[in-house]
Amino acid sequence: MSFQVPKNTYTGKINVLKLSKDNTGIKVGGEAALPFYSFEGEIPNKPIIAIEVYDTKPSDWPQVVSKYYSDVFDDPVKWAKKSISEYGADAICLQLASINPDMGDMKPEEAAELTKTVRESIDRPLIVYGSGPMEKIAAVMKKVSEKNKDSNILMGWVEEDNYKTMGASAIGYSNNLIALNPLDVNIAKQLNILLTQLGLPADRIVMDPSISGLGYGIEYCYSAMERLKIAALMQDDKMTQMPMICNLAPEVWKVKEVKESEEQYPEWGDLEERGINWETISAMSTLMAGANMVVMRHPKAVNIIKEFIEELL
Amino acid sequence: MALSGLEIFKKLPKTNCKDCGFPTCLAFAMQLAAGKVELEKCPHISEEVKEALSEASQPPILKVEIGAGNDSFVVGEETVMFRHDRTFVNQNAFAVTVEDDMDSSKIEEIIKDVNEIAYERVGQILKLDAICIKNKSKDKDKFLEVTDKVASLTKIPLILVSSDTEILKSAAGKFKENKPLIHAATADNIDFFIALGKETGCPIAVRGKSFEDIAVVTGKMREAGIKNLVIDIGSRDFKDDYYNQIILRMAAIKQKNRLFGYPTIVFPGEMTDDPLKETLIASVFVAKYGSIIVLSNASHQNIFPLMVYRQNIYTDPRRPMQVEQKIYEIGSPDENSPVLITTNFSLTYFIISGEVESSKVPSWLLVMDVEGQSVLTAWAAGKFVPELIAQFVKKSDIAEKVKKKEIVIPGYVAQLQGELEDELGDGWKVVVGPREAGEVPKFLKEYSA
Numbered sequence: 001m002s003f004q005v006p007k008n009t010y011t012g013k014i015n016v017l018k019l020s021k022d023n024t025g026i027k028v029g030g031e032a033a034l035p036f037y038s039f040e041g042e043i044p045n046k047p048i049i050a051i052e053v054y055d056t057k058p059s060d061w062p063q064v065v066s067k068y069y070s071d072v073f074d075d076p077v078k079w080a081k082k083s084i085s086e087y088g089a090d091a092i093c094l095q096l097a098s099i100n101p102d103m104g105d106m107k108p109e110e111a112a113e114l115t116k117t118v119r120e121s122i123d124r125p126l127i128v129y130g131s132g133p134m135e136k137i138a139a140v141m142k143k144v145s146e147k148n149k150d151s152n153i154l155m156g157w158v159e160e161d162n163y164k165t166m167g168a169s170a171i172g173y174s175n176n177l178i179a180l181n182p183l184d185v186n187i188a189k190q191l192n193i194l195l196t197q198l199g200l201p202a203d204r205i206v207m208d209p210s211i212s213g214l215g216y217g218i219e220y221c222y223s224a225m226e227r228l229k230i231a232a233l234m235q236d237d238k239m240t241q242m243p244m245i246c247n248l249a250p251e252v253w254k255v256k257e258v259k260e261s262e263e264q265y266p267e268w269g270d271l272e273e274r275g276i277n278w279e280t281i282s283a284m285s286t287l288m289a290g291a292n293m294v295v296m297r298h299p300k301a302v303n304i305i306k307e308f309i310e311e312l313l
Numbered sequence: 314m315a316l317s318g319l320e321i322f323k324k325l326p327k328t329n330c331k332d333c334g335f336p337t338c339l340a341f342a343m344q345l346a347a348g349k350v351e352l353e354k355c356p357h358i359s360e361e362v363k364e365a366l367s368e369a370s371q372p373p374i375l376k377v378e379i380g381a382g383n384d385s386f387v388v389g390e391e392t393v394m395f396r397h398d399r400t401f402v403n404q405n406a407f408a409v410t411v412e413d414d415m416d417s418s419k420i421e422e423i424i425k426d427v428n429e430i431a432y433e434r435v436g437q438i439l440k441l442d443a444i445c446i447k448n449k450s451k452d453k454d455k456f457l458e459v460t461d462k463v464a465s466l467t468k469i470p471l472i473l474v475s476s477d478t479e480i481l482k483s484a485a486g487k488f489k490e491n492k493p494l495i496h497a498a499t500a501d502n503i504d505f506f507i508a509l510g511k512e513t514g515c516p517i518a519v520r521g522k523s524f525e526d527i528a529v530v531t532g533k534m535r536e537a538g539i540k541n542l543v544i545d546i547g548s549r550d551f552k553d554d555y556y557n558q559i560i561l562r563m564a565a566i567k568q569k570n571r572l573f574g575y576p577t578i579v580f581p582g583e584m585t586d587d588p589l590k591e592t593l594i595a596s597v598f599v600a601k602y603g604s605i606i607v608l609s610n611a612s613h614q615n616i617f618p619l620m621v622y623r624q625n626i627y628t629d630p631r632r633p634m635q636v637e638q639k640i641y642e643i644g645s646p647d648e649n650s651p652v653l654i655t656t657n658f659s660l661t662y663f664i665i666s667g668e669v670e671s672s673k674v675p676s677w678l679l680v681m682d683v684e685g686q687s688v689l690t691a692w693a694a695g696k697f698v699p700e701l702i703a704q705f706v707k708k709s710d711i712a713e714k715v716k717k718k719e720i721v722i723p724g725y726v727a728q729l730q731g732e733l734e735d736e737l738g739d740g741w742k743v744v745v746g747p748r749e750a751g752e753v754p755k756f757l758k759e760y761s762a
Contacts, residue, residue, distance in 0.1 A: 003524040006563040039556055060671070102755050214618060215434070216667065217660040219625040222600075223397040230395070254671055257618075267430065269613030276589055277618040281596040285622070288600055304589060312552055 008034065010041050012236030014229075014292070015203040017176060017243050018152050019091065019125035026090060026125050028292040029243035034229060035290050036312045046313050047287055049302050050127055050295045051089035052249050053079045055106065055114055056098045062259050064272035065298045076114060077121045084124055087299040088306060091125040093247070094118055099140045100132030112143035119148055127154040127295070129178070129247055138165040145169040152176060156247070157208055160191055167198040176204045178245055183210055183224045185231065189239040196239075205242045206293070213251040214282045221246075222289045229290035243292035252279045253297055276301045284308065316369045318346035324366060326357045345370075373565045374574050377516055377541045379406070379443065379605070380470025381492040386442050388543070388576040388604040394566055397630050404627040405604055406442035407595075407619065408472055409611040410582060412449040413459040420459065424466040426611065432620060435634055435659050439620040441469070443494075445607045448475035456480055457487060464491060472496060472518075472578075472607065478505050489513035494605070496520070496578070497545055500529050507537040516541040518578055522548060524560070528572040535571070542575045543605060549583045551594055558602040577602065582609025592619060599623050633685035634659035640709055641666060644675030651761055652711055653721040653746065654679040656697055658687045664750045672754035674761045677714060681705045688723045699729050703736035712739075721760070724748035 013032040019025060028048055033041030057073040058066070068087070072079040076094065083089040098104035099111050111130075119126045128144055130137035141155045142165060156178030158166035170177045179195065181188035188207055196202050207228065211221050225244060231237040252258065257268065258275040268274055279301040283294050287309070296302050322342035333354040335341040344350045345366075352358065352366055376390040390402045409427050411420055424444065432439040444463055448456040456475060463471065471493035475481050482505075485495050495513075497520035498506035510517050519534070519542050521527040527546050534542055544561060547554040564573040581594035588610040595606050599622055608615070628634050635657050643666055644650075655665050657680050669676050681702065683691035691697035702722075712718060718741045722729060727745040734743045747756045 003528065003564075004568075005524075005560060006567050008563075036555070037559070212660075212664075215621040215625065216663045218622075219396075219628050219630070220660060222626070223395075223630055226395055227397055255667060256670065257621075267432065267613055268617050269615070271614075273589060273612075274614035274618065277592050277615060280589070280593045281618050281622050284593055284596055285600065288597065300589070304593060307590075308593065312555065 008037070008040055008234065010233045012233050012238075012241060014232055014243055015205075015241050016045070017154075017203060017206060017292075019154060019176070021151055032233065034233065035288055038313055043313055045292075046309050047292050047294065048090035048125075049088075049283075049306055049309075050091035050093040050125075050293060051083035051087055051302060052093045052095050052295050052297060053083065053118065054095050054097055055111070056104065058097075061253060061297075062271070062275060064258075064275050065253060068299050076118050080118050080122050084122060087302055089124065089302065090306075091127055091293070092118065092122055093127040093129060093295045095250070096128060096130045096140065099130050099136055101136065103132070106140075108140045108143040111140045112147040115144045115153070116147045119151060119153060125152075125154070127156070127178075127245070127293070129156045129295075134159055134162045138162040138169075141166055142169040145173040145175045148175065149173040150175075154178060154206060154245075156180070156206075156245075158191070158195070160187075160194065163191065163194050164198065167195050167200050170204060171198070171200050176206060178206045178208045179242070180208045180210060181224075183220050185224065185227050185240070188228060189237070192239045192242060202238065202242065207240075207242045207244045208247060209244060211246040211248050211251055211286060213248065213255060214278055214285070215257060216251070216255060218282060218285055222285055225286065225289035225291065244290055245293040245295070246283075246286040246291045247295045248282055248286060249279070249295050249297035252282050276304070280304050316346060316366070318343040320369075321345050321366060324358075324362045325355065328357070330357065332356055372574075373569055374562075374576060375540055375542075376403070377543060377576050379472070379492065379494045379516055379543075381490060382468065384468040385470055385492065391562070391602075392566065394562060396626065400629040400631060401627050403604075404623055405599055405606055407616070407623070408443035408445040408605060408607045409441055410445045410447060410607060410609045411459065411463060412447045413452075413456045414450040415459075417462070420462065421466065423611065424463060427469065428467050430613070430616065432617060434621060434624060435636055437624060439624060441611070441616065443470045443472055443605070445472040445474060448473075448477065448480055451477065453477070453480045453483060457484060460484055460488060464488060470494070472605070478502050482509055485509055485513045485515050489515055492516065494518055494543060494578075498530055498534070500526055503530055503533045507534060507539060510534070510539040510541075511537070514541075516543060518543045518545050519575075520545045522546070524557075524564070524573070531572045531575065544573065544575050544577045545579075546577070549580060551581075551584045551597075554579060554584070555597060555601060558598060562602040576604030578605040578607065579603040580607045580609075582607065588612060588615055591615070595619055596622050600626050635682070635685035636662045636680060638680055638682035638705075640711055640714070641678040641680055642675075643669045643678055644673070646675040646677050646714075648714065648716045650675050650677055650715065651721060651757060652677045652679065652715055652719065654681060654702065654706070655723060656681055656683045656686060656688050656691045658683075658685050658691075661687050665753065668750045668753035669757065672757040674754075674757040676757065677711060679706065679709060679711060679720075689725050692726050692729075697726065699732040699736045702729070702733055706737060706741075718742065719744055721746040721756075 014029040016030040031043040080092045098106040154176040157180040232240040325338040374391045474496040496518040519530045547557045564570045592615040683696040
């Protein structure tokens, strides 16, 4: 018998996001097929893996992962360089934890200066995430954008409540924004509509589906992302065609399943390998659902995921 | 694929004789389409129509049962490509490999572990489903001896793998009561397996490198009336087999091609030697359409995350996952620890309990059954309201566990504060917590200071 291979029909494609100053650097997005369905359509840019760097020494990391970074914890620049040269990061995700009023209340100027220093010391794209109240994040990102004018850095996050300030700082200084969505296709679209109406080009927006890790609601994200990707590719819905980012590492490495020892839970097995599996399975799941960028932590997990991306694409 | 009521109606006698218990043939057809009655209720349908209708009412991927008795499992019956389109129906099975040239003690160790492993999570018990015995020795007596040993140590279903049809025939004959999955029929031995299938009733794996190979075998088996089949396609190359699983599912569901409408079996352990990579490959097949996933490495650190992932993916998106209504102890709370309350939507529970845990403030978390809704939804539906909350708090024995009668409610239902204090009475004070889970650690640190 001759078998007619079934095929999905695609009418849309994902926007291409530029992450560096010129045209030579890394881009993401642009795909015209479901994730890893390269047999059905073009996937010109592979998903990228960013390794996170904190602005201050983390206190709650499990030893099985902190041991790879403890020598650079005090210096974000060294940390970023090590993540690229030794652990193969495609990009750096600077997590500005200290801007949170409860975590040190770092001033916007200081945060912006740090961002610039890190950016100038690496030859890979820079993603910056703030944490804390959204007014503070907006104030910080305004400065960050100004200090890193025209450098195509990716700044997170923007919500409906702070989209005007955040949008303006991205438009004014030509940078990219991460729109945070609470697992809901319609809210995601609504925020994208607001931002584009404000004047931010659609190809400067990245969607963050509020990822959770394995065992903590990852299935909700999986389906929300899959639905967004299908709307973008099969229904040509322009307001869902933004690439997606998953800030995964903090979600994976905070749960008890990657922290409790084998002595305490023998049925959970070796702690370090368990943690690696927890991170790789979570990351692969987000990639299968449509993530274009994933923020990760454990070097071995990064290595395996990069290998899988190479193998499947 | 399922027919509509009208399509079924066209094939019925249209006499409205009421022998089926329904007033009209159309009413009966509608009930049939909804799966609420059996076709047999109509005594007037010809065999031909019966065949056509029962065929059409089969799911695009047939249900196949492996094993016998209480420990058997079923795979197949899937109807969608994406879980959000409805749900994935029968969760994939995980099998652990035993090779017949392993030491006896090693085999015993594996079986003991498989029997004992059980993770409780969100009210479900997560377990391994099968043992795959490979005839690596190529020796018949050895294979039968090991199979006998395994069957005596565990009740869970077996998958018997050999390239020697005579060995499989002996094993299938000897263990047919256990209904093991026999692996594998190929284009070269179809007649042999048709005979074996008819004689033993055991499910059969169909092995082929290409879609054409598979179709030849499933087609002939089908003509012979053998339908309890499992497809094993491909070259044991991860990328190829990832593609194959997707195409098989699309062929069955989108093209309604019956030749590919069977569950599948995949062997991640034959695609890599690295246990971490094997685990990750297995996870890909959990999401992308593997029905039976055979693992060569069953260390706990690999199996545990895989089983959690399977539970996540196979959760029915139409029904929220719920956690048990009770008082959860986070950290080691004592009589001075804070008391918080939330609803039993699993995601709400996971996020809140995670934040409480990361706050390092030991706390009592009261989780109230509101049929798995989030706080705001449950409040809007009248399920998370002062009267019912007060009933729940009083019934729980939390008042005996703490000195200070104070309870923290989610910030999104701040408006309940006054009324809840009235309903609780007895000196209870209600404190309004933060609106977002992320603010819980900060709140708890200040609150307990």
